[in-house]
Amino acid sequence: MNKAIEMKNVTRKFGNVIALNNIDFEIEAKKIVGLLGPNGAGKSTLMKIISTLILPSAGEVKAFGIDVVKEKSKVRNLISLVSDYTVLEDELTPYENLILFGKISNVKEDLKSKALSLLEDFGLSQYKHRLTKNLSSGNKQKLNIARSLIKNPKLLLLDEPTIAIDVETSRFIREYILDQNLKNEKTILISSHYMWEVEQIASEIAILVDGKIIAQDKMINIMKKFENELSIIEVELESPEYLSNLEALKDEKIISGLKIISSTTAIIETQLKIEHFEELTKKYNIKCSYRNMKISLEDVYSYIIKGRL
Numbered sequence: 001m002n003k004a005i006e007m008k009n010v011t012r013k014f015g016n017v018i019a020l021n022n023i024d025f026e027i028e029a030k031k032i033v034g035l036l037g038p039n040g041a042g043k044s045t046l047m048k049i050i051s052t053l054i055l056p057s058a059g060e061v062k063a064f065g066i067d068v069v070k071e072k073s074k075v076r077n078l079i080s081l082v083s084d085y086t087v088l089e090d091e092l093t094p095y096e097n098l099i100l101f102g103k104i105s106n107v108k109e110d111l112k113s114k115a116l117s118l119l120e121d122f123g124l125s126q127y128k129h130r131l132t133k134n135l136s137s138g139n140k141q142k143l144n145i146a147r148s149l150i151k152n153p154k155l156l157l158l159d160e161p162t163i164a165i166d167v168e169t170s171r172f173i174r175e176y177i178l179d180q181n182l183k184n185e186k187t188i189l190i191s192s193h194y195m196w197e198v199e200q201i202a203s204e205i206a207i208l209v210d211g212k213i214i215a216q217d218k219m220i221n222i223m224k225k226f227e228n229e230l231s232i233i234e235v236e237l238e239s240p241e242y243l244s245n246l247e248a249l250k251d252e253k254i255i256s257g258l259k260i261i262s263s264t265t266a267i268i269e270t271q272l273k274i275e276h277f278e279e280l281t282k283k284y285n286i287k288c289s290y291r292n293m294k295i296s297l298e299d300v301y302s303y304i305i306k307g308r309l
């Protein structure tokens with residue numbers, strides 16, 4: 001199988017902080033992988049190592065079979081990173097930014113036409129002559145992504161690419177990413193705290209906690225596994241007088257989450273199948289109706305993280 005990324009026994013320390021703790025991590029070429037994890041888990045550190053911005057303290061990292069430490073410049077030709085620490089030149093226009101980055105990245109052919117067509121794709125042609133510092137943050141982020149594509153990388157590393165971006169722009173970015181994967185066979189690693197975003201585009205997810213990969217699988221396998229293990233049940237009480245009985249369910253081991261939405265509605269997370277929920281409502285004298293809700297990646301993620309933290 002063709003691997004875009006292979007990390008073996010990789011550790012990265014910053015003084016006493018162990019940002020990555022002896023991890024093994026692989027991504028197959030042409031996949032879109034979502035990298036999830038709480039603040040400080042090590043996601044940016046992982047992306048910075050792959051993109052050769054920082055070195056690992058120990059271990060081996062290869063991109064498309066090339067060692068990222070020993071053959072930095074070869075790897076750089078194949079990879080682009082988009083993040084809030086890859087800064088655009090504020091005093092240049094979007095067009096000039098693309099040209100500059102293209103030159104830095106040794107793009108020799110058709111640089112001008114590539115820059116113009118990326119500006120067109122991202123709806124930035126009308127701002128071609130405006131200084132980048134005067135663009136809206138959404139347009140700056142579009143430019144950031146356009147810039148990452150000018151060298152036609154095989155692997156795109158997107159570190160929270162839609163943070164603080166409006167709904168339409170983030171949808172555009174998501175669709176563009178999908179298109180890049182589909183038409184241009186780019187491998188994409190995307191980190192995000194927006195689970196619904198990752199759910200929409202990634203075919204595989206990896207969860208990083210405290211510098212360790214605690215889960216990695218195809219999205220479909222993870223969702224299937226948890227659909228068997230977990231039920232999310234919406235409860236509608238007949239009257240608020242049953243609320244305290246409902247709250248008492250918290251003491252049941254089988255209830256892993258209980259969120260009160262109003263005096264008569266709640267969402268319950270449980271390992272119990274919905275067929276057996278009635279027994280519990282009788283035991284606790286809860287007069288209600290209830291229904292199974294579709295499990296989301298966010299439910300699965302928080303279930304995994306809760307079990308861990």
Ligand SMILES: Nc1ncnc2c1ncn2[C@@H]1O[C@H](COP(=O)(O)OP(=O)(O)OP(=O)(O)O)[C@@H](O)[C@H]1O
Pocket residue numbers: 014015017018019037038039040041042043044045046
């Ligand atoms: N340059 C640095 N110097 C010292 N500590 C650092 C440095 N960079 C990262 N760290 C620490 O390493 C750990 C992992 O940080 P990292 O930024 O990789 O996490 P993250 O998962 O990307 O977090 P977030 O979701 O908040 O962006 C954190 O404890 C962080 O404080």
